[in-house]
Amino acid sequence: MQFDWQNIDTVLLDMDGTLLDLHFDSYFWLEYMPSVWATRNGFMIEEAKAKLTDMLNHHAGTLNWYCVNFWSDALGLDIMELKGQVAHKIGWRPTAEMFLKRCQQECDDVRMVTNAHRKILELKILKTNIDQYFDQMICSHELDHPKEDAAFWHRLHNNKPFDPARTLFIDDSEAVLESAARHGIKHIYSIAEPDSVLKRKSVSRFPMLERLA
Numbered sequence: 001m002q003f004d005w006q007n008i009d010t011v012l013l014d015m016d017g018t019l020l021d022l023h024f025d026s027y028f029w030l031e032y033m034p035s036v037w038a039t040r041n042g043f044m045i046e047e048a049k050a051k052l053t054d055m056l057n058h059h060a061g062t063l064n065w066y067c068v069n070f071w072s073d074a075l076g077l078d079i080m081e082l083k084g085q086v087a088h089k090i091g092w093r094p095t096a097e098m099f100l101k102r103c104q105q106e107c108d109d110v111r112m113v114t115n116a117h118r119k120i121l122e123l124k125i126l127k128t129n130i131d132q133y134f135d136q137m138i139c140s141h142e143l144d145h146p147k148e149d150a151a152f153w154h155r156l157h158n159n160k161p162f163d164p165a166r167t168l169f170i171d172d173s174e175a176v177l178e179s180a181a182r183h184g185i186k187h188i189y190s191i192a193e194p195d196s197v198l199k200r201k202s203v204s205r206f207p208m209l210e211r212l213a
C-alpha cells in the first residue's frame with residue numbers, strides 16, 4: 001500500500017487491532033477475565049460468558065465499554081491486576097513498527113487516538129515502547145467521548161487543529177471509521193485481520209490493509 005504522503009499533514013492511528021495485535025484484548029475479555037470471574041463467583045464458564053456478553057453488548061460504543069474503572073466496579077474484579085497477569089500477550093501487529101517509522105519520516109503530526117483507557121495505554125507502552133513514535137497520544141476518555149461520537153472529533157480538533165482533507169486515519173472498527181468519515185477525514189483505511197489468533201476477517205466499506213508497511 002502506498003499512501004498519498006504528498007497530501008497528508010496529519011496521521012491519526014488507532015492502537016488495538018491496528019498497531020498492536022487485538023489478540024491480547026480478545027483473549028483477556030473473552031477467555032481470561034470470564035474464567036477468573038466465573039471461578040470467583042461460582043458460575044459455570046459458559047454461564048459467565050453469556051452474562052458478560054450481555055453486559056458488554058449493553059455498553060457497546062460507549063466510554064464505559066472501554067473503561068477499566070467501570071468494569072472493575074461492575075464485576076468486582078481488579079481489571080488492571082488481571083491485565084498485568086497476561087501482559088506477556090501484548091504484541092505488535094506485523095510491520096506496524098516499520099510503518100510508524102515511515103510515518104515519522106513523512107509527517108510532523110503523528111497522533112495515536114485510542115478508546116483504550118490511559119491505564120491500559122501505559123501498560124502497553126511498558127511492553128512495547130510504542131510512545132516513541134508519537135507526537136501526541138490521546139485517550140478518548142480524556143475528551144469525554146469515544147471515537148464513535150461526533151463530539152470526539154470536534155474535541156480532537158479543538159485540542160490541536162488538523163485539516164480533515166489532509167488527514168490519514170487507520171482503525172479496525174467500522175463504527176469508528178464511519179464516524180471519522182462523517183467528520184470529513186479523507187484518507188481512511190481499515191485493517192483486514194486485527195487479531196492474529198481469531199483470524200476473523202473484517203468487513204469494511206473502506207480500503208482494507210493486509211499489512212501496514
Ligand SMILES: [Mg+2]
Binds near residue numbers: 014017171173
Ligand atoms: Mg482498534
